[in-house]
Amino acid sequence: MNYSTHVATSLAAGTYLTTVTNVPFSVACLGGIVIGSLLPDIDEPNSFVGRRTFGLSKLIKKTFGHRGLTHSLLFWLLFSLLYYKFQNDFTLGLSLGYVFHIIGDFFSRQGVPLFFPFTKKKFRAPLTYKTGTVQERALLVVALVAFVYIVYRYKLFVTVF
Template identity: 50%
Template sequence: MRYHSHIVTSLCFGAAVAAHTSLSFSVSYTAGIVVGSLLPDIDEPKSYVGRRSMGVSNKVKEAFGHRGMTHSLVVWGIIALVMMWESSSLFAVGFVLGYLFHILEDFFSVQGVPLFWPFTLKRFKIPIYRTGNFIEKALFYAAFALLVYIGTKENLFYEWWKSFGSFM
C-alpha cells in the first residue's frame, strides 16, 4: 500500500475507534496515527518514510528485508508496551493504533506480512490488492469517503479543530 493509502485508511480506522470509545479524535491522536501508519515502512528505502530516514531504512532493509521485522505483531506488541509504559498520551495511543492498522492493511496485500516474526518467517495474507493497483486506489477512496462520513456523523472534525487550539 502506498503511503497516502496507509494514512487515509489508518485515519478512517482511528476515527471509527474514537467514535466508539472514549478516545478523543484530537490533533495529537491523529498525528500519532499518521506517524504510526508510516513507520513500519522504514524497512523500504524507496518508501515515504524510508526516503526521509537518513540511511536508517537501508540498514533495516539489509538486516530484515521489506515487510520483515517491522511488520510483525510481536514487534508491534513490544513497541506498544514501551510506548504505553512511557506515555499514555493520545499521541502514543494513536501511534500504537496507526502502527497496528498498517500491519492489518498490508495483511490484505498479495505480499502479506510475517505476523509472528521472529518465530516464523511465514507470511500471512488475505490477498485483495497489489500496491498501486486499481483495488488499492478504490480502497483509498472508500476509506476517504468513510472517514468523512464518520467524522461528520460523529462530530469528530469539530473535536479535532477544538483540540488544535491547545497547540497554539
Template identity: 40%
Template structure:
C-alpha cells in the same frame, strides 16, 4: 500498500475510535498517522524511509522489507520504546500517545495482511507471509484493488469528518471496551517506564 492508502484507511478506521473515546486531538490523530506509516520504515523508498534514510537503510539491511517491522514483535518493541519516552517526556495530554501510535501500527499490519505478500505476524518464527487466504480480498500495491480501497476510504473519511463537525460520530461506537484497553496500556506504560 502505498502510504496514501494507509493514511486514509487508518484514519477511516481510527477516527471513530478516537472520537468515541473523547480523545480527539491533533496529538492523538498525529500518533495514529505516524503509527500507520511506521512499519514501512524498513523500506528506503517509503514515505518515512525517504525522510529518515539512515534509520530506513539500517532497518532494511538488517530486517528486510516486511520482516521485523511487520510483525507482532515489532509492534511490542515500538510500544515499549514509545511508552518509555511518553512516561518520561510527555505531559498529561500525551498519555494516550503510545496507544494511538500502536493502534495505527496495528492498522498498517492488518491492511498489509490483505496484500498478495501478506504479513509475517510471528516473525522471526515464520518465514512466509500470512494473508487473508481469499484471493478476491487481496490487492497488489498500486493495482486497481488498492485504488478502489483508497477511493472508498476517502469517501468514508469525508463522511466521518462531516459527522465530527455535526458532533454525531461518537454516537456510533460503544467506548467501554476501548476504555479498558487504554487502561491496560496505561498500566503497561507505567511498568515499562519504571525500569
C-alpha cells in the same frame, strides 16, 4: 500499500474507533495515527518514511528485509511500550497507526510475517489487493469518504476545534 492509502485507511479506522471506544478524537491522536501508519515501512528505503531516515532504512532492510521485523506483531507490541511508558494521545495514536498499517498489509497479496522472528511465513487475508492497482486506489477513495462521513456523522470536528 502506498503511503497515502496507509494514512487514509488508518485515519478512517482510527476515527471509527473513537466513536465506539474511549480513544480520543484529538489532533495529537490523529497525528500519531498518521505517523504510526507510516513507520513500519522504515524497512524499505524507497518508501515515504524510508527516504527520510538518512540511511537507517537501508540498514534495517539489509538486516531484516522488507516486511520483516517491522511488520510483525511482536515488534508492534514492543513499539507499543512507548504508550505504556508515555500514556498520552500521541503515543496511543502511534500504536494504533502502526497496527493499522500491519492490518492494511495483511490484506495485500504479499501478506505480512505476523509472527516474525519465530517464523518468516507471511500471512494474508483471503480477500487481497495488489499494491499500486485500481483496487488500491478504490480503497483509498473509500477510506477518505469513510473518514469524512464519520467525522461529519458524529460531529467530531467540534471536538477538535
